Amino acid sequence: MIIKKNNQNQNRNGLTSLVCDHDQKGMVTDVERGEIICSPCGQVMTEGISSDSRSTHTLDGFLSNSQTGPKSSLTIYDKGLNTNIGARNIDFAGRRISSKTILKFKSMRVWDSRSKSKASGRNLISALVLLDGVKQKLGLSNAIAEHVAFTYRKASTLGLIRGRGTAEVMAASVYAACRENGIPWSLDEVANTLNITKKRLSSCYRILIDRLDIKPELANPLDCLSKFCSVLEVKEKTKRCAFDILMQANSKRILSGSKPAVVCAGALYIACIANNENIPQTRIAEKTLVSSPSIRKALSVLNKALSVV
Structure with missing residues (x-):
């Protein structure tokens, strides 16, 4: 083991490290202990690495430490891109904002609440809440739930929800997504899950097939x-x-x-x-x-x- 005596140094992050005569390629990082070890001599060269710096060495660690928030999803009403205007009239430093700015924020809060209270928005919120329950009962994966939400949003955009119940269109969207992905859920099972009749489900499903140009897979026993x-x-x-x-x-x-x-x-x-x-x-x-x-x-x-x- 070749170690230079009194060659300890401390970098700007406060990490204590040693200097070794071996090549840097022989250094091994122990992510569990937070240490860098020289593999030829076994000396701990650096210790005290923080968990944040260790976890970014892997893809999973980088994604878990991401500061951009959750990914967008069609199963969320606003696709995960919502904005919340706080009720407290203070700035980032905790100081009270001016009266002129308070009036602006009050107007923004009013328009934000009005934009979220439209009839179409309320219908979509209730439909996505219903989808979450269907997902749990039928054991649908996240990918299938995204497919169902996409089909329902497309039907809503084309005005196919008018005159029909939310449960009917959601059931037809669930059945269409299952058929397209080869999942063997029958009309009876989907209808019973959403508490509607098989006749109403099949009628709404035929409309979605015709208007959305859905091409389901042929059923296989x-x-x-x-x-x-x-x-x-x-x-x-x-x-x-x-x-x-x-x-x-x-x-x-x-x-x-x-x-x-x-x-x-x-x-x-x-x-x-x-x-x-x-x-x-x-x-x-x-x-x-x-x-x-x-x-x-x-x-x-x-x-x-x-x-x-």
Whole structure:
């Protein structure tokens, strides 16, 4: 170990450091302890690095220490770019401002409150509050919530909300965003979540499809399989058997015009029978929101075409 004696110095930040004869490339920074260590000799060269200076060495640390505030989001009424005019008539130094400036700020507060109290603004606020509840109930990701908010704002701009309830347009926006991103939420599930009828939801959804030029993905029964297996708590072997049945059905275009939930429920019931897993048909119908006659019809067609059971 080669260390020069009495070569301690203190920089402007108050950090105590030593001078070593080894190359600077051998220095290692310990972000947890706040120290810089010479790897050839093991000497602690600098210690007492503050947490703020350490955290900026990584991307996560830089973003966490950002002073620009939260990122803008469509799920927030003002997209996170709001301005608040304080009620206290003092400046940044705590001194009372002049009477002329107080009158200006009072006028600014009045116009700020009036701009936020428009009917369209109140409607958007209530819709985004509703979206936050739907996001929690359906387990939607932040990206899907942003997509839903974008669709609703676009519908509001085109005047599609007039004459329709906020819950109807929000439900149609949620269903449209789920269809575009391949998320298997059915009309019944979305309608029940927002406490509206399926007829009103489907009517509003068709209007959004027509006016906003939305091109949803074609529904695939495989998208429903994971959700149904999780709800029914079936075995992994049964899940794989149902997956093989659906793959064969898709390749042979069996029940291509039927509802994806019906086809998936029928394939899952066949897989349960083939693997001796005792799950009643009524329980599958209850958990998948599919009627028992529809499951029996899908079972008959799939079994006749594939001869599974």
